Amino acid sequence: MEFSEETLRTQLVKYKFRDLTIEELKNVVKIYPNFRFSMDTYTFKDGSLKDLLNFSGTIPVKYQGNSYNIPICLWILDSHPFAPPICLLKPTINMEISVGKHVDAHGRIYLPYLQNWSHPKSIIIGLIKEMIEKFEEELPLYSVSSSDEAKQLELLSYIAKITTGETDINSKTMADGQKKDGGFNKVTVIGAGDLGIACVLAIAAKGAADQVVLLDLSEGAAKGGTMDLDIFALPNVEISKDFSASAHSKVVVLTVNSLGNAQSYLGVIQSNVDLFRGIVPAVAHYSQNSVLLVASHPVEIMTYVSWKLSAFPKSRVIGIGCNLDTERFQYIITNLLKAQTIGKEAWIIGERGEDKVPAWCGSNLVTCHQTEGVMNDNSQEQLANRAMEVLKGKGQKSWSVGLSIADLIESILKNKRKVHSISTLAKGCCNINSEVFLSMPCILGTNGVTEIIKPLKEDKVVAKKLQSSAASIHDLQQQLKL
Structure with missing residues (x-):
């Protein structure tokens, strides 16, 4: 759909920060006029569905002396700009995904810019610029021969399911038959440092949850300390870099702390606040009925910050305290x-x-x-x-x-x-x-x-x-x- 501010305003009526979102998208279209928008149904990993803004277009990438237009799709969450968009490649039938440092086999795009998202410093134009930089180092798509087209059709069919809302029934139901929105106890631990991993191991050992998701926000495959958890796979433990993996958690544990270079105590706390601005609204969006349990330092202040950023009732935002x-x-x-x-x-x-x-x-x-x-x-x-x-x-x-x-x-x-x-x-x-x-x-x-x-x-x-x-x-x- 051609960019129309009036149409967009009507379609984003349920978005919490509609005016901010519209203003940002207008700025994107000024630089990348090929982008189009539509309201479509997005399917999350757990099978839940939501109508979200689909913002799609191509970005120019130069690789080894050649120029390419890489098709991408940005799903804009209804908590934007306080939560980062979900970024996917949108390959045609003649393209295949090249799995690499920033792209998985399903075309999901992972970037430091997304992991460190913090409004108002983080904007879509900045995200696209980093995307171009990373893709110029490692091209995310390549052309396929006609003999590979059948395999590519399967991949495109999978990607299409995200838009159409079709999902395998097994993705909506847990192995033991318990529905996600029923009695299934899911816990997400955010931060894959020593404390985050200790939490996962303790929760698993105690048998306190049916599923534990460790959300690793670090850059690189092994920097967050999750490599050993990958090697010695624990039952019912999932490691992800994707905020949507936390959807429908009963408890979300925040263990992250900023590793900034602040010199003063106030500066250290402010670095943590800046970090939380890119995390708390996103997890609150995906798990709107959860209890937030804060373990980050200083716990009293970061619990207060989480309460303010989440807009949760005071009863559902607590710190590990004493x-x-x-x-x-x-x-x-x-x-x-x-x-x-x-x-x-x-x-x-x-x-x-x-x-x-x-x-x-x-x-x-x-x-x-x-x-x-x-x-x-x-x-x-x-x-x-x-x-x-x-x-x-x-x-x-x-x-x-x-x-x-x-x-x-x-x-x-x-x-x-x-x-x-x-x-x-x-x-x-x-x-x-x-x-x-x-x-x-x-x-x-x-x-x-x-x-x-x-x-x-x-x-x-x-x-x-x-x-x-x-x-x-x-x-x-x-x-x-x-």
Whole structure:
């Protein structure tokens, strides 16, 4: 269809940022006037369908002294420009795909520009320019002989299915017959660093999910540390660089951290924010009913950033917070200090790290009041101090954090309504009036946080520490560019 702003405006009525999208496409057509658009049905990997804008045309590529017009198709998501388009080659019957560093056997295009997508720095014109640069290094298509045309027809038929919405029935149903949109528990882990891989292994070992997708955003086949997972294939674990592979996840775990060269602490956090701008809207688009579980640093601020970028309710955006410290704290009190009576009422709350705070809370009010009668304030404080001394210096290795995350995921997927000390919106607790995330004991279930457990009684020292953490976190948040 010829470019018509009026027609495009009508067709994009369901797009969240229609005006921004239209303005960007107008700029593309000024440089590449052969591009055409239409609204078509896109079929995702899991068999789900969605009407999306199909923006197709050819891009000029020079390779070994010859000029080529490479046909491509950009599927513009309804969260554009905050999520990158899905990019595919569109070969004719006389062309065959040359699988390489940036193109797979189905014609899907993978580029660093897509992986690092961040509005407003990332635009379609910039994407096309990088596409041309990469294709001039490695041509993605080549001509086929007539004897190969039958094989090519099969490939083109596969590509056509994306547009027509036809899919094999097996792609819509899992091997055990469970529908994706029913009781099937899918978890996506974003980031293939040590923590991301530790999460995948812990989730798989615990049997907490029916399927785990590891979304590797690193450039290169083995740079993200996924090569060994490819070699020693785990059942129900999929590795992908494609955001659509995360579709319909019940939980999405964010483990990524920017590796930028920022010199200041604020600069490091801002680099992470910039990274999240290209990730969170995309995963929120594909898994609109998921719980976002943030493990990136600093966890309190990045959980706040994820909440803002996803537009999810506060109950479905949580951070790993002090869950691991609390589990260790309770274990030390119960098993090493032999105070079984109150071990499960002891918590680490507040800010993860050096400013964490020991406190006494409980999900069972009867037990709490009984406990209050057993121990006075001095003995509680002495016990907490002894436990904190044992806790000091233990550190948090990737594998131990991965185990803690797997435990949180199990509570969510199985709706266990277990109490965990996790980062949640603390506004309204302990006279905190700002929108900050701090660890508090929370009842965790299918829809995330269902209730925050308040301390047994007003503790002015604990409240003061929490308020201090909230103030410093809020001050940093105010300096960030979201």
